[in-house]
Amino acid sequence: MPEIRIPAELLPLDGRFGCGPSLVRPAQVDHLVAHSVNVLGTSHRQPPVKEMVGRIRSGIASLFRAPDGYEVVLANGGATAFWDAAAYGLVERRAQNAVFGEFGSKFASAVTTPWLEAPDVREAPAGSIAVPEPVEGVDVYAWPHNETSTGAMAPIGRVAGDPGALTVVDATSAAGGVDVDIAQTDAYYFAPQKNFGSDGGLWLALLSPAAIERIERLDASGRYIPETLRLRHAVENSRKNQTLNTPALSPLLLLEAQIEWLNEHGGLAWAAERTARSSSTIYRWADERDFATPFVGDPAWRSQVVATIDLVEGVDAAAVARTLRENGIVDTEPYRKLGRNQLRIATFVSIDPDDVSRLTRAIDFVVERLG
Numbered sequence: 001m002p003e004i005r006i007p008a009e010l011l012p013l014d015g016r017f018g019c020g021p022s023l024v025r026p027a028q029v030d031h032l033v034a035h036s037v038n039v040l041g042t043s044h045r046q047p048p049v050k051e052m053v054g055r056i057r058s059g060i061a062s063l064f065r066a067p068d069g070y071e072v073v074l075a076n077g078g079a080t081a082f083w084d085a086a087a088y089g090l091v092e093r094r095a096q097n098a099v100f101g102e103f104g105s106k107f108a109s110a111v112t113t114p115w116l117e118a119p120d121v122r123e124a125p126a127g128s129i130a131v132p133e134p135v136e137g138v139d140v141y142a143w144p145h146n147e148t149s150t151g152a153m154a155p156i157g158r159v160a161g162d163p164g165a166l167t168v169v170d171a172t173s174a175a176g177g178v179d180v181d182i183a184q185t186d187a188y189y190f191a192p193q194k195n196f197g198s199d200g201g202l203w204l205a206l207l208s209p210a211a212i213e214r215i216e217r218l219d220a221s222g223r224y225i226p227e228t229l230r231l232r233h234a235v236e237n238s239r240k241n242q243t244l245n246t247p248a249l250s251p252l253l254l255l256e257a258q259i260e261w262l263n264e265h266g267g268l269a270w271a272a273e274r275t276a277r278s279s280s281t282i283y284r285w286a287d288e289r290d291f292a293t294p295f296v297g298d299p300a301w302r303s304q305v306v307a308t309i310d311l312v313e314g315v316d317a318a319a320v321a322r323t324l325r326e327n328g329i330v331d332t333e334p335y336r337k338l339g340r341n342q343l344r345i346a347t348f349v350s351i352d353p354d355d356v357s358r359l360t361r362a363i364d365f366v367v368e369r370l371g
Contacts, residue, residue, distance in 0.1 A: 003323070003326070004323050004326075004327075004365075004366060004369050004370070005327065006323075006324075006327040006329075006362050006365055006366065007365070010358060010361045010362045010365055011327065011328065011329070011358060011362060012329060012352075012355035012356075012358045012359050012362070013352065013354075013355055013358075014351075014352065014355055015324075015327075015328040015329040015330055016330055016331065016351075017329065017330070017331055017332050017345050017346050017351065017359065018330065018331025018346055019148055019173065019194070019306055019331070019335075019344060019346045020148065020172075020173065020193045020194050020200075020346075021193045021199060021200065022193060022194050022195070022197055022346055022348050022350065022351075023197060023346075023348065023350045023351055024197045024198075024254060024350070025197055025257075025258070025261070025350050027257060027261065028197055028198075028253075028254045028257040028258055028261075029254075031253060031254070031256070031257035032250060032253045032254055032257070035052075035253055036253075039052060039249050039252075039253060040249050040250065040253075042249075044242055044243065044246055044247055044249070045242060049242075049249065049252075050240070050241040050242055051241070052252060052253070052256055053074070053238075053241040053242060053243075053252065054241040055256055055259075056072075056074070056204075056252065056255055056256050056259060057072040057074070057238065057241065058072075059256070059259035059260065059263060060072045060204060060206070060259060061206075062263055062267070063176070063259060063262055063263055063267055063268060064180070064182050064188070064206055064268065065182065065267075065268070066182055066206055067182060067183045067208075069208065069209040070182060070206050070207060070208055070209070071206070071207050071212060071235065071238070071239070072204065072205075072206055072207075072238065073204070073205050073206075073207055073231075073234050073235050073238040074202060074203065074204045074205075074234070074238055074243065075202070075203055075233075075234040075237070075238070075243055075244065076201060076202060076203075076228075076243055076244070076245060076247055076248075077201065077202070077203060077228070078191045078200050078201055078202065078203055079103075079170060079172045079189065079190065079191045079203055080106070081203060081228075081229065082189050082203045082205065083106060083107045083110035083111075084110055084229050085229040085230070085231050085234070086107075086110070086111070086140070086142075086168065086187070086231075087110045087111045087113050087116065088218075088223065088224075088225040088226070088229050088230075088231075089215050089218050089219060089223075089225055089229070089230060089231040089232065090140060090166065090168065090187065090211065090214060090215060090218070090231060091111055091116055091139065091140045092139045092140075092214065092218060093116065093117055093137065093139055094116060094117040094118075094119065094120065094137050094138050094139060094140075095108075095111045095116070095119045095120070095138065095139070095140040095141070095142055095168075096119065096120040096121075096122065096132055096133075096135055096138045096140070096141050096142065097111065097119050097120070097121050097122070097142050097143065098122045098123075098124075098129075098130040098131055098132050098141075098142070098143035098144075098154065099121055099122065099123040099124070099130055099143075100123070100124040100125075100126065100128060100129045100130045100143075100144075100147055100150065100152055100154070101126055101144065101147030101148070101149040101150040101152065102147070102148075102149035102150075102335065102337055103144055103147060103148060103149060103170060103172070104130075104143055104144045104147060104170070105123075107142055107144075107170060108121050111140075111142075115223065115224075117137070120135050120138055126149070126150045126152075126338060127150055127152060127295050127296050127297060127308075128152060128296070128297075128298070128301060129147075129152050129153075129154045129301050130143070130154075131143075131154065131155075132159050133159070134159050134160065134161045134162040135162075138162070138165055139164065139165050139166065140165060140166045140168050141159045141162075141165055141166070141167050141168065142168040142169070142170070143169065143170070144169070144170040144171075144172075144174075145169050145170065145171045145173075145174035145175075145178065145180065145188075146171070146172075146173045146174035146178065146303050146305055146306060147303075147306075148172065148173040148194075148306055148335070149335040149337065149338060150295065150296070150308060150335070150338065151295060151296055151302065151303045151306040151307055151308030151344065152296050152301050152302070152303060153174065153178070153301060153302065153303040153304065153305075154301070156169060156180055156181065156184050156185060157184050158184055158185075166186040166187065166208075166210060166211055166214060167184065167185045167186050167187075168185070168186060168187040168189070168211075169185050169187065169188050169189070170189065170190070171188050171189060171190040172189075172190040172191045172193075172194060173190075173194045173195070173303075173305055173306055173348075174190075174194075174195075174305060175188070175190035175194070175195060175196070176190075176194070176195030176196050176258070176262060176268075176271060176348075176349060177194070177195035177271050177272065177274075177275040177304070177305045177347075177348055177349045178268075178271075178272055178275065178304060178305060179268045179269060179271075179272040180268070182206050185206070185208070186207065186208040186210050186211040187205050187206070187207050187208070187211050188205065188206045189203055189204065189205035189206075190203065190204055190205075191203055191204075192204065192251065192254075192255045192258075194305070194346075194348055195258075195271070195275075195305065195348045195349045195350070196254075196255050196258045196259070197254060197255075197258045197348075197350050198251040198252075198254040198255040198258065199248065199250065199251040199254065200251075201248050201251060202247065202248070202251055202252070202255075207235070212235060215231040215232055215235060216232060216235075219231070219232040227244075228244065228245070230244075258350075262349065271349040272304070274349050274353060275304045275305050275347050275348065275349055276304045277353045278304075278347035278351060278353045278356040279302070279303065279304040279305065279307050279347040280304075281353065281356045281357055281360065282307040282309065282345055282347065282356060282360065283299070283302060283307065285360040286309045289364075290312070291311055291312045291314075291315045291367060292309050292310070292311055292312075293309070293310045293312075294307070294308070294309060294310075295308035295309060295310045295340065295342060296308065304347065305346065305347055305348055305349075306344065306345075306346055306347070307344070307345045307346075307347055308334065308340075308342055308343070308344050308345075309342060309343045309344075309345070310340060310341060310342050311341050311342065311343065311367075312341075313341070315341075315367055315370070316341070316370070317333075317334065317340075317341045317342050317343055318333070318341075319370055320332075320343065320363060320366050320367060320370065321333045321343060323366045323370070324362065324363070324366060327362070329359065329362060331346075332344065332345055343363070345359065
């Protein structure tokens with residue numbers, strides 16, 4: 001038995017609040033099981049799998065209200081692979097990277113290469129945001145929509161006065177839970193293990209005609225590009241509803257079920273209202289407590305899908321998270337490299353807003369008894 005036992009009426013019905021991999025709805029697992037015989041263990045070059053990939057691509061296009069000419073592209077490797085692929089096949093000469101957390105910095109590192117000019121890095125402290133600014137010679141402006149490590153969320157819009165550059169947005173923890181105008185981007189890319197409730201190992205991107213033209217031109221330029229990182233391969237294979245090499249099929253089935261669920265319930269507008277309701281519950285609760293404070297000080301920058309809450313000295317966040325875990329409420333620990341006395345709570349679209357309310361009451365119960 002845990003040392004502190006939280007009463008059943010305070011416990012969320014589902015105790016998974018992790019920032020990735022995230023909560024997988026039971027209906028997604030049912031979908032996986034129901035279609036396992038037709039898909040799992042079969043060739044990804046044959047109709048059952050290609051038809052599933054086609055449904056995923058069309059479902060993503062519908063969910064994000066993709067403008068005419070935009071294409072949904074998917075490939076193996078996750079967002080980390082996309083960063084490397086972009087360094088080879090999307091950045092022509094120089095990128096500007098807005099960095100305000102761990103994952104923005106990783107993309108900045110990926111485009112620090114011998115064949116590109118040094119990136120123009122605009123950095124802001126964790127808990128705030130950095131925004132892009134026009135700089136002559138920059139042909140890609142890149143930043144995270146939502147910084148998963150810190151719980152800060154940046155606005156999405158093209159850089160004024162630089163019409164020839166591409167806008168490339170890492171949307172891994174925002175996509176599917178935050179509304180966005182895709183026309184303000186040229187590459188809005190993400191891995192599916194957050195709001196889409198799938199597993200890692202894939203990346204998906206909504207690419208503009210300008211991005212596809214850049215990909216094709218750089219691929220034909222003679223620049224060395226490793227075969228598995230050729231974005232041209234990803235585009236061409238996606239048009240055939242397949243990937244260059246064998247994909248993991250279970251994550252695709254989980255993703256398909258989630259896309260259908262989101263579109264059936266009202267798309268991004270519905271999803272964004274749901275995540276905003278959950279995150280507002282967390283921030284309001286923290287503002288009303290003398291032991292808790294939202295880590296992101298400016299409310300305009302606070303994420304609606306990843307809430308980071310600092311606890312005062314004398315209230316051990318690690319002990320709180322450990323006690324919650326002993327009671328079946330898991331993955332509320334902070335991002336490991338941030339090193340703060342903090343709770344990090346996902347409010348992704350699959351997480352029931354009522355469970356978020358129950359979580360706040362459970363934290364109150366634990367803090368009072370840890371006293």
